[in-house]
Amino acid sequence: MMTVLGCIVYEHNIWLVLVAVLLCGTGSWVTSRLFSKTTTATGKQRIGWQAMTALSAGVAIWCTHFVAMLGYDAGVPIGFDLSLTVVSLLVVLFGNAIGFAVAVSNRHPIMPASGGAIVGLAISTMHYTGMMAYRVQGIVSWDRTYLIASIVFSVGLSSAALHFGMRKGSNVMAVVLTLAIAVLHFTGMTAFKVEPMYVDGSFSNPDSLWTLAIAISGMAFVIVACGLVSYLIDNGTRAETMAHLRQMALYDALTGLPNRANFNERLEKELALADAQKIRLAMIGIDLNRFKEINDTRGHHVGDDVLTDLGLRLKHLVREDKGEFVARVGGDEFAALFRIQDDEMVGINRFLKRLETVMFTPINIDEAQIVAGASFGVALYPDDATNKETLVSNADLAMYRAKSQLTEKRVCFYEAGMDKAVKARRCMAADLRKALSRDELSIHYQVQTSVSTGEITGYEALLRWHHPERGFIPPSDFIPLAEENGLILQLGEWVLRTACAAAASWEPACKVAVNLSAVQFAAGDLPKLVMSILLETGLPPHRLELELTETAILKDRERAFHMLRQIKSYGVSIALDDFGIGYSSIDTLRSFPFSKIKLDRSFIDESHSSQEALTIIRTVLALGKGLKIPVLAEGVETREQLSLLESEGCGEAQGYLLGRPASLDQILATGRLRIIERPLPLPRTAIHDPFGLSDVTIGKTGTDS
Known part of the structure; x- marks a missing residue:
């Protein structure tokens, strides 16, 4: 050991030794970083990183050797064999490439150490090839002990370096x-001995050697620096990519707000914080009131613009330092969290007021002002729930209660009774599924008459449900429930079949009107x-x-109009119901030749108290006359209303004044209708039949009455 140190101190230029060590340490550190990339990369990327690692290590090793040799004082003139010098560089480059490739092959736990041993042999071969290129004026001899020790140290330490690189990390690898x-x-140089043999006129130029050493060191640092820059660029790109992926994973792309996954993660943290600090947490469910209407009437691009604007407003509204958090958790659904730091509800009420302001402030899009509006449901932890799932569920219950209320109340706090209402609704849905098989459903008919003559023109079929325990259940209660649960398809088919079967035997042979649900347009083959x-x-x-109603065709107008044209081609009439409210537009009347317009009852109710309602009645009647579409007014309950319609030229009417909905037996008892023998099914020539259904035997698929 002392002999090696003596060689370094007394036989080398200490400054060039320091340069060589600095170059060696820097190159090893960069090499270890690049090597770490090869352990995680795959395919062509791994090959690229292996090549960069081998180049960086090879240049650092060769230049360290060359600079240290230039700093060695042999005591005689020296020179270099160019061919062997180049060979030494190639040996270390290719040897390193093979060694690093073996180390990361992952075929066996011993492979990193084996690859390191190959690298150590490459370093040793490079060193002694370089020493063969080192020309001195003298007789060269070698101390075999130091020579063998140098090779053993090189192979052993290199093997340990790559083993640590795979197990301990890049810093340990760099040191080893x-x-x-x-x-x-330096052990190899200690083994190197020269007995001088001077030749007259021969000499070495120390300044030239210094210049060559500095030039080689500079080039080596440049190449190593390139490897370092590649590593840093890749790390920076990887960090940016991870940040981008995190943004995509945790934030909504349209609004920039946190998404559902982010919200769930934050909710768990807030619940833990509430437990630790003994405070309450408010969970707020938010659902837009008019988003479907906006999408249907103005297009999805406008809906996206509305969401983007709301997202920007909400981001500006939230005060993170006050424990506020808002996320978009669905299409038109948002959720918010608020820490209630005191016993009073002042803070949460102020927060809700700010949320209301955001949701109800008009949005200017395409020179129009759009108000999205929203319903808010609030549940408190731990008052209303003791875990995350129950808290979210209760906030949703409160939000749907707020949405279903007909009043202007926009915010609803959770109450224990809401659970009972949900359970009751689920029970009703279950009972409705059984209602057909239990014969609990029936059809009542409401007469439609000519305003001018009083002659009966038809009957509207209305579904009724008499529950064995709850009694009569209004259609306004069970029809929406049937639409939510998909039961409306089965109910709608039953009503249509039952009403058609009954009307086929009526005398006089008047029309029967049957309502269609929007769900029937979305599912199944309605014309067939x-x-x-x-x-x-x-x-x-x-x-x-x-x-x-117009809402039934708004979701997919082209498909709906195509089905209606098919149905009308059979000779069936198509009436536009509830005209004048909601989505009603002249464009719909222009797009499809409806057989009738049904004026909504709300205008008839207000005809004697509202000039606006009277104006709408006259406008709709004039519109029907201009488009040559008959108009039927609903909800006629007084003589004055009927007289008004007659004076304004309305064609047909229905309402309590003319006849309440009644069962077929009740109508038969009045003598307005009588039953004749049921006719045979129509011949195939009587109906335009694009499906060829009249060529097959058709069995009943629903419950008949």
Whole structure:
């Protein structure tokens, strides 16, 4: 050991030794970082990182050796064999490439150490090839002990370096690899002995050697620096990519607000904080009131613009330092959290007021002002729930209560009774599924008459449900429930089949009107169903009138109009129901030739108290006359209303004044209708039948009455 130190101190230029050590340490550190990339990369990326690692290590090792050799004082003139010098560089480059490739092959736990041993042999081969290129005027001899020791140290330390690189990390690898290179060189130089043989006129130029050493060191640092820059650029790109992926994973792309995953993560943290600090947490469910309407009437791009604007407002509204948090958790659903730091509800009420302001402030889009509006449901932890799932569920219950209320109340706090209401609704849905098989459903008919003559023009079929325990349940309660649960398809088919079968035997042979749900347009083949029932029941198509609201066709107008044209081609009438409210537009009347317009009852109710309602009645009647579409007014309950309609030229009317909904037996008892022998099904020539259904035997698929 002392002999090696003596070689370094007394036989080398200490400054060049320091340069060589600095170069060796820097190169080893960069090499270890690059090597760490090869352990995680795959495919072509791994090959690229392996090449960069081998280049960085090879240049650092070779230049360390060369600079240290230039700093060695042999005591005689020296020179270098160019060919062997180049060979020494190639040996270390290719040897390192093979060693690093073996180390990361992952075929066996011993492979990193084996690859390191190959690197150590490459370093040793490079060193002694370089020493063969080192020309001195004298007789060269070697101390075999130091020579063998240098090779052993090189192989052992290099093997340990790559083993640590795979197990301990890059810093340990850098230190051990530096030792492997330095110990090999200086132990090998200790083994090198020269007996001078001077030749007259021969000399070495120390300044030239210094210049060459500095030039080589500079180039080595440049190459090593390139490897370092590649590592840093990749790390920076990786960090940016991870940040981008995190943004995509935890934030909504449209609004920039936290998404559902982010919200769930934050909610768990807030619940833990509430437990630790003994405070309350408010969970607020938010649902936009008019988002579907905005999408349907103005297009999805406007809906996206509305959400983007609301997202920007909410981001500016939230005060993180006050424990506020807002996320978009669904299409038109948002959720908010608020820490209640005191016993009073002042803070949460102020926060809710700010949220209301955001949701109800008009949004200017395409020179129009749009008000999205929202309903808010609030549940408190731990008052209303003791875990995350229950808290979220209770906030949703409160929000849907707020949404269902007809008053202007926008915010609803959770109450224990809401659970009972939900359970009751679920029980009703279960009972409704059984209602058909239990014969609890029936059809009542409401008469439709000519305003001018009083002649009966038809009957509207209205579904009724008499529950064995709850008694009569209004359609306004169970029809929305049937639509939510998909039962409306089965109910709608039953009503259509039952009404058509009954009307086929009526005398006089007037029309029967049947309502269609929006769900029936979205699912199933409605034209085929109508054709099948007409053929089965024998009802002439011109005696069937299907009623639908504009909301039923707004979701997919083209598909809905295509189905309606098919149905109308059979001879079936199509009536536009509830005209004048909601989405009603002239464009819909222009897009499809409806057989009838049904004026909503709300205008008839207000006709004697509201000039605006009277104006709308006159406008709709004038519109119907201009488009040559008959108009039927609903909700006629007084003589004055009927007289008004007659004076304004309305064609048909229905309402309590003319007849309340009644069962078929009750109507037969009045003598307005009588039953004749049911006719045979129509011949195939009587109906335009694009499906060829009349060529097959059609069995009943629903419950008949």
